[in-house]
Amino acid sequence: MNNSHWLRSFAALVETGGFTRAASRLGLTQAAVSQHVRHLENELGPLLIRRPRQIELTPAGMALLDYCNEIELADKRLKLRLSDANSRSGDISLITPGSVxxxxxxxxxxxxxxxxGLVIRHRFAPDPETRDAVLSKQYELGLVTLKPDDSRLVATSFIEEPLELVVPAGAAVAGWEDLVRLGFIDHPDGQAMSTRLLARHFPGNPGIRNVPCHGFSNQIALILEPVARGLGFTVIPRHARQAFAQADAIRVIEGGELVVDTLWLIRRAEWPLSARAAWVLEQLRKMLPFNQRRGGQRREVA
Known part of the structure; x- marks a missing residue:
């Protein structure tokens, strides 16, 4: 588009009402200001009606002045955004696993x-999609279950999320046979999570693949719905269980060592963390329980 120096000269000319005053404001010669305006008029057509001791804008001049004002406002917004002067306003973009x-x-x-003043953009996604979204600058922050080995990303421990064995509220579970009788409600991470947790609850078990599958859902908020209806059990992260509305219809089976996933906060390595993002993360850390333990039991961090 047009040279920024030309635009500044034109805006100063309109604001001061004369070439001499515009030149004085900008620290230029009157000839330089006149030359800048001529360059603009060569590209855009007549911008000014020159009268003795007065200038008047043509319709093109009025349109250009609006454009100059828009550029000035955009410049101010950019400087404010880059300066992080206000950490309580602006865009917060976070992509996470469904459970947390x-x-x-x-x-x-x-x-x-x-x-x-804050604008929240949040998306649920698995690890590969989260990494790609942060790398492609679609989201400033992401949470993943596996720490990435990528020099373009900075990964820091953010929160620990225990896995839980969840059964219908009225189900009696004393051994592996009870789980076989109930049946398994699967989900995209169900096989892996169940294998890890059930090895602690029922050492030597024949494996989750030997349990009848009574259902599957890829929607994290719906996985516990069939469990609440007595259709089977599942293994799910604690945050997903805590968010389920029908708490009275389900029950967590305690026992064995905890299996805890560490969730890693990732961002682009070359980007400093914005003051806004740092403030929001600080608030979340205050509100979320971290490093949860149960009654002195040992835990396994996966």
Missing amino acids: GLALYPLLLGLQQSHP
């Missing part, structure tokens, strides 16, 4: 209600 997302999203909305 169920816990984080209401907290983010609460922050937005308290600070209406």
Whole structure:
């Protein structure tokens, strides 16, 4: 588009009302200001009606002045965004696994209600999609279950998420045979999570593949629905269980060592963490329980 020096000269000319005053404001000669305006008029057509001691804008001149004002406002917004002068307003973009997302999203909305200047963008996604979204700059922050080995990303431990064996509220579970009788409600990570956790609850078990599958859901908020209806059991992260509305219809089976996943916060390595993102993360850490343990039991961090 047009040279920024030409645009500044034109805006100063309109604001001061004369070439001499515009030149004085900008620290230029009157001839330089006149030359800048001529360059603009060569590209855009007549911009000014020159009268003795007065200038008047043509329709093209008025359009260009609006454009100059828009550029000035955009420049101010850019400087404000880059300076992080206000850490309580602006865009917060976070992409996470579904389970912890169920816990984080209401907290983010609460922050937005308290600070209406914030704009929350949150997406549920598996690890590969999360890494790609952060690398492609679609999201500033992401949470993944596996620490990435990628020099383009910075990964820091954010929260620990225990796995839980969840059964219908009225189900009696004393041994492996009871799980076989109940049947398994599967989900995209169900086989892997169940294999890890059930090895602690029922050492030497023949494996989750030997348990009848009574259902499958890829929607994290719906996985416990069939469990609540007595159709089977599942193994799921604690945050997903805590977000389930029908708490009275399900029960967590305690016992064995904890199996805990560490969730890793990732961002682009070359980007400094914005003051806004740092503040939001600080608030989330205050509101979320971390490093959860149960009654002195040992835990396995996966």
